[in-house]
Amino acid sequence: MSKHHSRTHAREDRLSLYDEITNKIIAELEAGHVPWVQPWENAAEKALPVMPKNVTTNRPYSGVNVLILWSTARERGFSSQRWLTYRQALTIGSHIRKGERGTTIVHADRFVPRDERIRTYETGEEAQAVPFLKRFTVFNVDQCDGALPTEIATAAPPQRxxxxxxxxxxxxxxxxxxxxxxxxxxxxxxxxxxxxxxxxxxxxxxxxxxxxxxxxxxxxxxxxxxxxxxxxxxxxxxxxxxxxxxxxxxxxxxxxxxxxxxxxxxxxxxxxxxxxxxxxxxxxxxxxxxxxxxxxxxxxxxxxxxxxxxxxxxxxxxxx
Structure with missing residues (x-):
């Protein structure tokens, strides 16, 4: 695959991902549901109002990923806002149930291509970074089978x-x-x-x-x-x-x-x-x-x- 074709494909994939996320939120707003208001209201077990986080790194998700994960938990009746990747589930002695569908989240960043680094080195001009989005697939702990560590399986107590x-x-x-x-x-x-x-x-x-x-x-x-x-x-x-x-x-x-x-x-x-x-x-x-x-x-x-x-x-x- 040529570099030009690769860059074109990456750009199309990025634009497609922007559209996917935006169209999902538009559909919710058009239906009269605001994605960031009581996102857990339809959970199978009333989940506490918490920010979604990764269970193995304990890192809270940020930006649009918060909206994506809140919305998914509400739509699919998850009782938790704790998420992990397929590989992370295995590392804690659990596994994702067969047939379960993951949720796509994104990492947005910028990088300077090699050709641009060479050009700026030769000209002394400021490098132009290129934006990119990378997809990740995560699963809710409700989609796991196998024993979860106690500190993961037990929900945090509610705020007084x-x-x-x-x-x-x-x-x-x-x-x-x-x-x-x-x-x-x-x-x-x-x-x-x-x-x-x-x-x-x-x-x-x-x-x-x-x-x-x-x-x-x-x-x-x-x-x-x-x-x-x-x-x-x-x-x-x-x-x-x-x-x-x-x-x-x-x-x-x-x-x-x-x-x-x-x-x-x-x-x-x-x-x-x-x-x-x-x-x-x-x-x-x-x-x-x-x-x-x-x-x-x-x-x-x-x-x-x-x-x-x-x-x-x-x-x-x-x-x-």
Whole structure:
């Protein structure tokens, strides 16, 4: 196979994978189901709200892989958010049941081709990296046969409900972000760099206040002094809708890591999200990646013992 044909095939495979992921999420949104809201609601045994992680490396999955695995667990009734590869199952004395279907996740990265390295060495110019996506197939522990180690087979205890509120309050204070409680609407003001959220009594359930607070803090994480995202989109623009999607995912990732069942804050944004995803098959990967970084930034202010699951890894998965 020629180098040109190989590169063309790799590019087509990458685009196909972008389409597969995007089309799956579009289908869920069109059906009225938001993939990052209560993803475990139909599990055979009500799974605790946790971030998916690899059982042998204990590494939490990040970015769009979180959405893929949450969605798969919900659709197929898995009771766990613990995953592993076929080979990893064998290394722990278990095996994947015959006929079980795996779930495709991705590792996104960039590399500099050999020809490009030579060119830049000769010219002194900056090398141009080429993006790539690599597929991995993972299985849920529910798809395994054979004894699992005790620490894997036993689910983690649930977060105590009375620990949630102090943990979020501690996070808010530790970030140093100007956080104001009052008024009748929640928002983040980029120009003055402050968050405002109505008092908890204005919300039907305390969970909704915490989720809203984390959503607005997700926006604040993009300030130039923090993660430096583009926050310049006006209401009704695609840039604005994308930032709302990032904040929604950030809140869902944070809630789950803190043992709070995430709910959707802005169901009316679904139409604008669909428009973005239909026009750009890479948008959901970018949004999920930025959301993981935002959540990791915020969760970094929480004492590790307060987390219901490990903090979200910013880096993409090197090994499923």
């Amino acid at each position: 409900p009375d620990m949630i509120e102090p943990t979020v309050e501690a996070l808010i204070k530790a970030t140093g972000i100007d956080f104001r409680i009052g008024g009748n609407r929640a928002f983040y003001a980029p120009s003055d760099d402050y968050v405002q959220v109505p008092p908890p009594a204005a919300y039907f359930e305390p969970i909704n206040w915490h989720r809203t607070a984390l959503h607005e803090l997700g926006h604040a994480s993009g300030h130039p002094s923090r993660l430096n995202r583009d926050l310049g989109g006006c209401y009704g623009t695609k840039r604005y809708a994308l930032e709302e999607l990032i904040a929604e995912l950030c809140a869902a990732f944070c809630c789950t890591s803190l043992g709070i069942v995430p709910t959707v804050r802005h169901a009316d944004y679904i139409g604008s999200w669909l428009e973005i995803l239909r026009e750009d098959n890479r948008a959901i990967l970018r949004a999920a990646s930025q959301a993981s970084k935002a959540a990791d930034f915020l969760l970094g202010f929480v004492p590790k013992q307060s987390l219901a699951a490990p903090t979200i890894a910013v880096r993409a998965e090197q090994e499923a």
